[in-house]
Amino acid sequence: MYTVKELFPTLQGEGAHAGRAAVFCRFAGCNLWSGREEDRLTSICQFCDTDFVGSDGFGGGKFETAIALAQAIESAWRSTSAGPQKRYVVFTGGEPLLQLDETLISALHLKGFEVAIETNGTIKVPKGVDWVCVSPKAGSELVVLQADELKLVIPQLGHGDLGALMARFEKMDYRNRFLQAMDGPKLKDNIELAVRLCQKYPLWRLSLQSHKLIGIR
Numbered sequence: 389m390y391t392v393k394e395l396f397p398t399l400q401g402e403g404a405h406a407g408r409a410a411v412f413c414r415f416a417g418c419n420l421w422s423g424r425e426e427d428r429l430t431s432i433c434q435f436c437d438t439d440f441v442g443s444d445g446f447g448g449g450k451f452e453t454a455i456a457l458a459q460a461i462e463s464a465w466r467s468t469s470a471g472p473q474k475r476y477v478v479f480t481g482g483e484p485l486l487q488l489d490e491t492l493i494s495a496l497h498l499k500g501f502e503v504a505i506e507t508n509g510t511i512k513v514p515k516g517v518d519w520v521c522v523s524p525k526a527g528s529e530l531v532v533l534q535a536d537e538l539k540l541v542i543p544q545l546g547h548g549d550l551g552a553l554m555a556r557f558e559k560m561d562y563r564n565r566f567l568q569a570m571d572g573p574k575l576k577d578n579i580e581l582a583v584r585l586c587q588k589y590p591l592w593r594l595s596l597q598s599h600k601l602i603g604i605r
Contacts, residue, residue: 390451390454390457390487391415391416391417391442391443391487392443392448392450392451392460393415393444393445394446395411395413395445395446395448395464396411396446396447397409397410397412397464398410398411398599398604398605399598400476400599401598401600402568402596402597403537403539403564403568403595404536404564405504406595407598408476409466410477410478411461411465411476411478413461413477413478413479413480414438414445414448414481414482415440415479415481415482415483415488416481417481417486417487418482418486419486419508419510420432420433420483421433421434423439423441432526433525435541435570435572437571437572438482440482447460447464454489454491454492454494457492457495458499458501461477461496461501462475462499462501473500474502475499475501477496477501477502477504478505479504480505480506483510484506484507485511485513486511488505488514490516493514493516497516503516503517503518503519504519505517505520505521506523507521507522508522508524508525509523509524509530509531509532509535510525510529510531513532513535519536520532520536521535521536521538522535522538523541524538525544526546533560533561534560534561535562535563536562536564537566538562538565539568539595540553540554540565540567541568542567542568542569542578542582543581544570550585551585551588554589558591565591565592566592566593566594568594568595568596568597569596579596
């Protein structure tokens with residue numbers, strides 16, 4: 389059984405694949421926050437702005453089998469091109485690795501999908517995932533120390549010296565490193581901070597939430 393909050397076609401808005409056509413599958417549940425406002429201040433992750441509770445979102449629901457969910461993802465793919473499809477699905481949450489498994493990954497590969505995840509990096513990644521983006525949260529135990537992409541949201545409560553933190557991540561095996569300004573009332577200041585840090589530490593690139601800038605999901 390897979391519990392999906394929402395499932396929809398869009399463009400990837402962030403990081404190395406920004407602008408790429410994708411189906412987003414948002415699993416319900418997270419191991420760093422319950423999703424309930426009354427628990428936010430006592431949770432490890434306190435800044436999440438995503439609703440991942442339940443299965444009542446657009447395209448959401450409970451899927452009994454991997455085949456059923458893979459079919460729903462395929463139905464959401466909008467391309468009618470006669471050329472290469474470059475099918476791409478992004479599993480996110482909450483924390484997608486609470487539910488994503490090798491059975492579902494295999495079912496999607498059979499349908500020609502490249503499988504990507506956006507994870508907080510606290511759970512081991514199953515075999516077969518094609519693109520792993522880790523977005524670490526301050527105060528959590530990071531176990532995914534090798535990935536295609538690191539997306540560090542700044543500033544987070546508990547980060548301390550950002551330069552030292554970035555230097556530590558530079559020693560880990562991440563192929564692409566991005567800084568992303570935390571959304572909210574201080575977004576402008578946070579973007580300016582991220583720009584300055586990218587200029588100072590050129591191994592890092594700036595990631596903007598372009599889907600929010602252009603007004604898509």
